[in-house]
Amino acid sequence: QLRLVESGGGLVQPGGSLRLSCVASGSALDYYAIGWFRQAPGKEREGVSCIRPDGGSAPYVDSVKGRFTISRDNAKNTVYLQMNGLKPEDTAVYYCAADLRCREFPSGKRFASWGQGTQVTVSS
Secondary structure, X not given: OOEEEEEOOEEEOOOOOEEEEEEEEOOOHHHOEXXXXXXXXXXXXXXXXXXXXXXXXXXXXXXXXXXXXXXXXXXXXXXEEEEOOOOHHHOEEEEEEEEOOOOOOOOOOOOEOOOOOEEXXXXX
């Protein structure tokens, strides 16, 4: 059974960068699309980015376009989310989850194997 674990979150100043990792175990990552989602306090979960098994990505949510980049390294069973130019409004718990092809992204309703999340806080 696929299990996903996120890491790489932390406290960063506005304008800073972080790279989140989503490491898969229990199954090869090659067959899965992986989505990154985030949820800020008091807000609904938001789909940020999704990468398909072939490396193609679904459109990024408008608020992160040009700042965030999703990538994958199947040999390491890992999907990354490089976040540059971070803003206070990017503060949230970031989750990764799996699907076959980024179906219905940015909705997460077709996604499974959700990780436990990693906290990203952008503050001066």
